Amino acid sequence: MENWSENHNDFIDYERDEKNKKIHILIIYDISENKTRTKLVKFLLGYGYRVQKSAFEAIVTKSQLKKIIKNISNYLDEENDSIRIYRMYYDDVIIFGKNFSIEDEEIIII
Template sequence: MTYNMSMGTDEKRYIILIIYDIVDNRRRLKMVECLEKYGLRVQKSAFEAYITKKQYEKLEREASLLIDVEADSLRIYFLANHTAVRSWGIGDRHVEEVIVL
């Protein structure tokens, strides 16, 4: 799957980075299958996507169902504009802070 940075519609799109650490092979495979619907795998546990806000919200719902909050970790970095990153995560290692690029 590839994504095109030029928009064919008027709907605003965002770049997101999804990273995960999933200990169970079956759950990890399901996560990969889920994420492949939205973006490109850029490393073994990392995907990038260029999606609408509605797609992002759907992805967040779908991915959260695949995580064991006791054993796994999932992070989605939502690039809202050129200077700020909105971070959403599941698991015990999420840092609550604003990240400025």
């Protein structure tokens, strides 16, 4: 697997984020093992909110995003699992049904 933290700085440093220094991301996953999936959920709860069964949204700093990218492979069996991180702009999201509001707030990781 390629090293995302070194090879995808353009993903982290995209110019549209320079105004507010925060990046809105969507992380979706398909993890086959229950134990691994539970660990991934606990990890992601330190950064954002679970908006669907296999989806998290978060508003993070560049350093937090780098940390997520660096550590996310610890929760992945490359043969069977999939994790995707999408950059989003909240004003570009259309929501149908139950709305889970994401706020820009400080989250303390313990």
